Amino acid sequence: MTRDNLAFRQQLVSLLPRLRRFAMALAGRRDLAEDLLHSAVERALRNWGTFQTGRRLDSWMFKIMQNHWIDTRRAESSATMQTFDGIDLPGEDGREIVEARDDVRAARSAFAALPEDQRTVLALIVIEELSYAEAADTLNVPIGTIMSRLSRARAAMAALMQRANFAQVRKEN
Amino acid sequence: MLNDDLISAYLDGELDAERRAMVENHLRTDSGAAARLERLRNADGLLRETFPAAEQARDDLFAAMIMAPSPQQTRRRWATQAAALAAVLLCGVLVGQFVRFSSAPAPYAVSANQAHLLDTLPSGESARADGATFEAILSVRSDDGNVCRQFRLTSGDSASDVLACRAENGGWRMAAAAPAAAVDEFIPASGAPVIDAAIQALGPVNVLDAEQERAFLSR
Numbered sequence: 001m002t003r004d005n006l007a008f009r010q011q012l013v014s015l016l017p018r019l020r021r022f023a024m025a026l027a028g029r030r031d032l033a034e035d036l037l038h039s040a041v042e043r044a045l046r047n048w049g050t051f052q053t054g055r056r057l058d059s060w061m062f063k064i065m066q067n068h069w070i071d072t073r074r075a076e077s078s079a080t081m082q083t084f085d086g087i088d089l090p091g092e093d094g095r096e097i098v099e100a101r102d103d104v105r106a107a108r109s110a111f112a113a114l115p116e117d118q119r120t121v122l123a124l125i126v127i128e129e130l131s132y133a134e135a136a137d138t139l140n141v142p143i144g145t146i147m148s149r150l151s152r153a154r155a156a157m158a159a160l161m162q163r164a165n166f167a168q169v170r171k172e173n
Numbered sequence: 174m175l176n177d178d179l180i181s182a183y184l185d186g187e188l189d190a191e192r193r194a195m196v197e198n199h200l201r202t203d204s205g206a207a208a209r210l211e212r213l214r215n216a217d218g219l220l221r222e223t224f225p226a227a228e229q230a231r232d233d234l235f236a237a238m239i240m241a242p243s244p245q246q247t248r249r250r251w252a253t254q255a256a257a258l259a260a261v262l263l264c265g266v267l268v269g270q271f272v273r274f275s276s277a278p279a280p281y282a283v284s285a286n287q288a289h290l291l292d293t294l295p296s297g298e299s300a301r302a303d304g305a306t307f308e309a310i311l312s313v314r315s316d317d318g319n320v321c322r323q324f325r326l327t328s329g330d331s332a333s334d335v336l337a338c339r340a341e342n343g344g345w346r347m348a349a350a351a352p353a354a355a356v357d358e359f360i361p362a363s364g365a366p367v368i369d370a371a372i373q374a375l376g377p378v379n380v381l382d383a384e385q386e387r388a389f390l391s392r
Contacts (some may be wrong), residue, residue, distance in 0.1 A: 006352060013236045017226040025224055036375035043237060125185060126217045127224050132187050151181035157216045 008048050009058050012041065018128065020060055024136070025123035026069045028112060040065040059130055063138045103161075106153065110160035118153035125150055175199050175206045177213075183204045185216060283337050283345040291322050291337055291345050293390055295383070302327065312386045315377040320389060321348060321375060323368055 023033035041066050069099040136143045182188050183196045200207045286302040294300055299308040305328040313321045321338040336349040349371030
């Protein structure tokens with residue numbers, strides 16, 4: 001194992017929580033997300049020689065995951081439905097608890113209702129805090145596409161959440 | 174009227190100075206646009222809360238998979254064993270755990286060929302064993318008389334530093350292993366901290382000089 005390789009591997013390990021989060025945002029289901037993460041890590045280890053030092057490893061990994069996810073979806077037609085049920089939040093005592101706050105739950109179902117391309121761009125920019133240029137590179141689309149996709153996604157999120165709020169208010173009254 | 178593209182790019186800090194000033198101007202006078210910005214910002218915040226990046230127990234399994242050398246480097250059985258141990262030790266180091274070999278039996282055996290070289294090959298010399306280059310590095314004796322030897326296994330561009338200790342039955346067991354830096358690299362031994370820690374765990378030791386080692390090897 002060369003020193004570069006070792007550094008690469010260690011950095012990859014430190015990214016795991018974020019990679020899992022991105023996998024979850026793409027796949028929407030815990031089991032699919034774990035499979036996706038596993039395959040992406042395997043692919044990264046096979047191809048680490050093509051990773052250019054100086055590039056961001058997170059964005060390189062997101063690209064691998066995104067490509068792999070598209071391949072998987074293509075292979076399985078589009079039979080899989082996202083559920084977003086299994087997003088667990090860590091509790092203070094270290095156990096995982098399911099977040100029960102209404103607004104967070106509303107955000108989760110709003111996100112789940114979005115088309116995949118909008119979810120992906122939200123995950124990369126809002127959650128993972130990539131720049132537009134990095135997201136454009138990750139998804140292989142022009143920056144203009146990122147901008148419009150993102151603003152549509154945000155508008156849809158806000159609208160869906162507002163609807164959920166109204167429903168909540170009606171229920172309480 | 175501000176469109177959503179501009180508000181969105183403003184939120185992300187992706188506007189140039191001129192357009193940012195334009196948006197900020199607009200926000201000061203247009204309460205509708207300001208409310209819109211707040212709603213989008215609020216949705217962003219909730220979305221981040223929905224997806225926390227939490228470390229999880231199963232990360233350890235992934236970490237072990239990542240730190241283990243790739244399959245083409247582990248054709249040899251010894252390499253698989255050394256690599257597995259190296260991965261375990263490295264992960265242990267990563268999470269800040271200290272490996273005390275003396276308190277637990279070593280899970281990996283040294284091969285018969287390696288054991289033979291440990292019994293016969295002076296430090297500083299190399300030989301082939303099990304398809305790899307075996308290079309004896311040094312021998313130490315602990316205060317209670319146990320002898321341990323450090324050696325390096327090199328196969329292709331992959332190298333591991335290993336510490337093996339002689340058991341009471343005369344056999345050798347592996348006490349620690351870690352990947353070594355490639356030969357052409359400047360820093361000679363990245364596995365050294367792991368091996369050093371294992372040697373320290375032996376308690377006070379003497380490094381055998383050539384004569385002492387010769388006496389041990391010809392016992």
